[in-house]
Amino acid sequence: MTTTIPVWVQLAYLAAAVCFILALKGLSSPKTARRGNLLGAVAAAGATVVVFFQDPDGMDHVPLILVAIAIGTAAGFIGAYKVQMTQMPQLVALFNGVGGGAAALVALLELHEILENGDESTAIIKIATVFTIFVGAVSFAGSAITFAKLQELMTTRPVVFPGLPIAFGGSFVAAIAIAIVIVNDPNILLGVLLGILGLAIGVLLVLPVGGADVPIVISLLNAFTGLSVAAGGYVLGNTLLLVAGTLVGASGTILTLLMARAMGRSVANTMFGALKGGSTLGAGVASDRPVKSANPEDVAIMLNYAEKIIIVPGYGLAVAQAQHSLRELVEVLQERGIEVDYAIHPVAGRMPGHMNVLLAEAQVPYEQLIEMDEINSEFKNTDVVLVVGANDVVNPAAKTTPGAPIYGMPILNADEAHQVVFMKRSMRPGFAGIENELLFDPKTTLLFGDAKDTMGKLLNAVKAL
Incomplete structure (x- = not known):
């Protein structure tokens, strides 16, 4: 069932989308990065407020939503305020993972709505839904492993075991098969299973990565989150989410390619090089060779x-x-x-x-x-x-x-x-x-x-x- 969006809401979303584009432009230069970041934050906050006035009678559980927003705002503010500069990559990984996880959960709820509406949704909507569940879950799990590596909660070295390629390939093939089944015959349990496979693939994707490749992984997962949010926006019929997610996905993809070029290797080699015996992490042993030192x-x-x-x-x-x-x-x-x-x-x-x-x-x-x-x-x-x-x-x-x-x-x-x-x-x-x-x-x-x-x-x- 489609809902007519008031003209003023569409104009507000258009203004927010323009602000997102200008914010991204601002982030392209150190001189304007702070202003761009602030502009993007204000636009996102404004768009969130608009949602509450778009259709007040159609909103349920408003008190719970406000409580969730308050908790998230407090956690984000305290985390960003207290984080050390050396821990900024971990914070970025966490924020990125939360975005992907949220998109996957929303898509699961939409899959439930599809079932309740008697499977009236188009095939494109179903494809976008399973895409969001899968890619959002991959981003969430991958970002969690990236955080653990950066925080040294686990080894920063590539983690490789003999059956990893088979486990990764098998999980990916199984995920595609389940996605096809869901598109043809929506099933919430299969949707949950698809999300679980996405989590597993996210873990297996990042485990073999180590050393200097971590910045590239952060950028790649950021692109994944953007794509999942864009697909989620299409499912929800929210143009602003579609635009914002597309911007994040596109910029994250471009940045990933630029970072890989700066490393002198392809993205595929960066992500899967350890499976062939290569890695950007060596022995890590301190040398005892003589050097010239001074005071x-x-x-x-x-x-x-x-x-x-x-x-x-x-x-x-x-x-x-x-x-x-x-x-x-x-x-x-x-x-x-x-x-x-x-x-x-x-x-x-x-x-x-x-x-x-x-x-x-x-x-x-x-x-x-x-x-x-x-x-x-x-x-x-x-x-x-x-x-x-x-x-x-x-x-x-x-x-x-x-x-x-x-x-x-x-x-x-x-x-x-x-x-x-x-x-x-x-x-x-x-x-x-x-x-x-x-x-x-x-x-x-x-x-x-x-x-x-x-x-x-x-x-x-x-x-x-």
């Missing part, structure tokens, strides 16, 4: 007499929360006439844009954040590269060692600089778990210690010169 005073002299410096930030910077001290160090160097830029690798950190967000939080000017393709040619003219908490994104093995887990991944050409300084807590390898030969290069100096503490000492040493 903060020695490194301060190197920086003070340089003409051009490039900073390479990484996840270790986020862990130590040293971004504010780093910004202050850069400002001191710039006041002395030294040219300083930040080199941003697309997959540095644990999620897309992690370093941009981290440095923006420290009020680093956007024009100093230079992407890899633009800055790579500058390294050969750079006096000192200061690598803070990064490893894999400057590892020459990506260019020189066929068979290495990260071989083929485009990297920042830090090895071309005149001098390289690594700020590291220890000799443990990066997230890919492999040794970095640049650490043992004669022109490389290591500054050991917690990045925040060491950065403070380095800042004081530079000021003292």
